[in-house]
Amino acid sequence: MDNNQQFFQTILNHTSDVLMIVDRNRHIIYITPNVYESLGYRPEELHNRDGFDLLHPEDKENMLQRHHNLLTSKQSNTSEYRMIRKNGEVRYGECKTTPLPDTENYLQVVSIRDITERKRMELELEYHKNRHEVLQNSLKNFSNDLSFVMKHADLEERLIKELITILPNSNPTIMKIFPKNIHLSLGKMETVSDKVLIKIGERLQSPYIMSINASTIREKMESIWLETLAYYSMMVFENLNMIENLIQQLETATRSKETPQWVLRLMFNLQEQQRLTLSSDLHDTVLQDQIDLYRRLESLLNRYEIDKEVKTKLVGIEQGLLDIIHDIRVTCNNLRPPLLRELGLKRSLENLFEHIQVSSTYKITFTSEDLSMLPLSEEQTIGIYRIVQELLNHAEEHSRANEIKFDLYHEDHQLKLVYSDDGIGESSSSNHLRLTNVEQRAQSLGGKMEISLEPGCGLFAALQLPINLERSLV
Template identity: 40%
Template sequence: MISKVKAPLYTLAILLLTVYLALNIYHNRVIGVDLQQGTDGQYSVAKVEKGFWGEGRLQVGDRVVSVNGESPGRSFFVRQYDRIEQADEVSVIRPLPDGGSDAITLSVEKGLPTRELVLHLIIPLGTMLLFVAFSVFVYVRKGQDRAAGYLILFFLSIGLAYFSAFSSTRLDPVGRLVITFTFPIVPLSFLLFLNTYLKQQIQKRLMPDRVVWIGLGLIVVNGAIRLLELSGHLHPRLQSVASLILMLTFVLGIAYIFYKLIEKFIRHRHDHLKSLFKFTLIGHVVGFLPFLLLFGIPSLFGLVVVPADVAAVCLIGLPAVYLYMFTTKRLFDIDFLLSRMLYYTIIAFFPTLLITGLAVLIMNQHNYSWVKWVQMFLVVYLLITIFLFGKEYMDQRLRPKFNKDLYNFQGSLDRFSSRISRVMKRADLERVLEQEVRSILPVQELAFLEVQADQDDAAASAQANSRKDDFAASLALELLASPRRLAVGTAIEVTRGLCVIIGHRRSTYQVLWIGEKYNRTQYNPDELGWLKTLANYSAIVYENLYLIENLIGDLESEIRKQQGTPTWVLRLIFRLSENERRKLASDLHDSALQDQLIWYRKLEAVMLDHDMSADLGRDLAEIREGLLDVIHQIRETCNELRPPLLKEMGITEALRSLFEQAQIRNNYAIDFEEKPLTAELTDEQTLTIFRIVQELLGNAGKHANASRIRIELEQRGDLHLRYTDDGVGLDVEKLNDSYQHMGLSGIKERVRSLAGTITFRSEVGSGLEVMITLPMESANMDIESGMLDDSNLAG
């Protein structure tokens, strides 16, 4: 929007104007004395403003004899504004109580006092230079963007209006002219910026075009009035009206901005644009509301609650917020910030009140100064210690009320830990993790990357599902170039989102890439902590699944070489599968289950130790019951993965316990007929019989819709197991080709792994009969047991 030729000229003009205003402010103190002209043409002091040079030196009623050695009427500022400013010397005649008078000549000291130097020059000049730097930055990044041009105008108009206000206070013509045009441009330039930005990003307009023309018309009117004033053609009594019109223009512009932002927020409060309009609305409340309430609106009625130089300090942060929003196309998580701000504001109120009250009492004592400081230190130290001690209690009781997401994150972790217990493939784990992330975070895109880094030549490559290879490779390079150490749970911001390390093995990193959220807010600390916990859970399962999949791949390769599946391979596969199940059950029991038990005990302790309302008691009781359900689910999962006391109880008692639990969860009855076993079963045979019966009962409940089941177990030389049910039955000829009956196919493989035989008898609608025979002693089993060494595996 701004050409490369004109940009340096604009920058030079702004800097020269800044230098002029700075010199004018530095060389001229604010005198702050209003005059009135009597009928005899002489001037007397009508008002002395507090906080400026005239206070304590001049008094109301003093007759001004000369300003800078000349008649007051010859001074431009006295003649034009009935005010003394930019003077080096003032002579007055002060009437005395006895009827006499006293001639006084006062010299205006050079240089600014500390307060004026900081508030009138250092802060405004630093702010102006900062806004110039912001403008240059935006121009370099997006100079040809129309929205960038309006944003630059917004920055410069705020900076110049803020800076020139202090020159205008000294009645400098240039300063008054600058503030006349820049002050009303502030709301107008912001409206133009936000209107253009919304059209570019979401194809929505903020305001109609006539608003712009009205704003320009008001700027022209204010400019014409100011030019009449500076030329001396405006009556002095109308000058206050001119200032009133200027302030009214600014107030109306800001009020219109608030109106449009509130309107847009209400309209989009239930969609992904809520955060954008809430962000801009809060930004304007923080930036403009103190200035409007403490200075702008009271000045319309002739009141000043807080001086303009103090109230305007809040405006400094507003351009920085929009600079961040425009250049990064992201927003702060305003809901997260507001909840934290409200929470800490409330808990900080009473300690602040106590410290202030005790400080007043201590400072009013008539002791030595060092004694007061020691007392102050001890009191503040004690109160802060007590406050921090009580903060733990307040964090438990109050913080969840201000941050409702804490419950969502805890429930998500409980749900995720329960679901991963049934995961048997990496693809399934990634699907469960994706579903959990999408259920909590409003993300647009999500993908899993496998990043491989070669430490020798620092080369990196990546492969991603559902993403193009070039994008995956660029993400991998950006990730590996990060100065942060790559470890499980680490979350690293990248150009287009966030990368979370969810697994690591040798030089391979499993990475979850999450794109930007729909509302374009940053990921807040609670979300990052939740993602880290998910990553740690996932890393445990990833490691186990990685080992299983690699081993199965090696075994499949060996099987292809031997043109068939030897029984020892099947036994090895089932043995390894059981080992991994036990390991996963142990991990869940030692981590997720123990964590849930700890939180359950803490919750019970809180409910027993503290009085609470009936509603809160019911809510906490409901949470407690939910925790118990999760604990029960994890325990059941661990029991399914690793049958408890199977070896100690024996197969008969273990089956009875299994039947008791199965009949509670399903609508069928089980008749179990067993005869004493004459020989002791091996651990492998015991586990095989248990898993087979477990799978048959699961099939009866999920697919067969059986109401009565009969199971017979006896030993007649070999071990015999007979299963019958009255379910819907199946076509035995299609058993091998049916995905639905993969459990029954697995039973066949288990039986074959122990050199046993199995027979299925069934027809559609007439139930199922399964007869299994397992040899108690097998020469083949003894011979092949020596082949269970890892040296037989391919690779």
């Protein structure tokens, strides 16, 4: 018997979990010596004390209710709560309580496991997931808004607004004087004293330098976000400079109200270049970071034994990361359709319609001739693809159509695209801008677009594009 007691005591002395026995009123009758390592108390200090004295005040009410339910149901339960060490440090604990209702004074056996590190890891993973979502949505909204920025002052205002929103207390400013004895490369982040500086461009021989408090950048992903934000701004800034110069040239060259074809072509080419750069940047930075975080979480789930409830939460986070990765890939594909040149126009449009059809409320009918022998340039291919995207956006947001039709064919040395829907045919300001953009896109390709929008008759649009037209920027 003495050997059995010694063996039992050895197990209690070396178990990682704290074991204790409490009575009906939660008074501690026995607790294992390892409570000293876990909470800083010696067993004799806790003898006859209420076990709930060790709980965080905010968790007591919930635990009192759980204890009452346990005594009533006579069923074991498991719960998580915060514990206060003797030195005041807060630790997370997971306890399993087994009632012994047939014992005198209704004893209960309590097993307490310190899960602080696991909890911190969960909170850190959740924080990084949420922060990634915030930063990703910020870049998405910012890049979308940049398409409406037409002046340097608008860009400056929008940039400052985004910095204040994502990095509170960053005190963002735009400096227009070069700092002394400091060389700043375009788009490169430099830390000077307590400031982070990024040069986003020059205008009228004055620099535009973004400045924020360095202390607000706490994570690598925030540095990547800031550099990406600056890069977006830098490209728009450069485009605004170019557009400003072109407008000055146009004002001296012509008073015509119609925008020249070469200007439209230039603007759309710049837009496509910007989209390509944004797509590549998202793919090579934000997307890769998300994939890396997902793989780390996947490895964690496969490598360690994790409580079922916690594992369920982590699997939920894992699925959330997969959704974010999917959304980023969709955004990249929208910015720059993959394999457009390799697949050709017809096949790429079929893939687009197949993808849209999954989530749309209208039926898409597409007919096309074999266009593989037509000498379509990459610019013409992407231009027609964008026109189709704009018409799909019209159908999604404005037409309320049940069916839309696309017909693509070659006739009289022209490529013709005919669109029709059975929608309501009503026009709004945003819809008018979208259709104007379609007309300008067609004009930039040297073609013309006939558009008819009548209430109750839906939208009819016909593109005629000469396929052998030689065009020049000058």
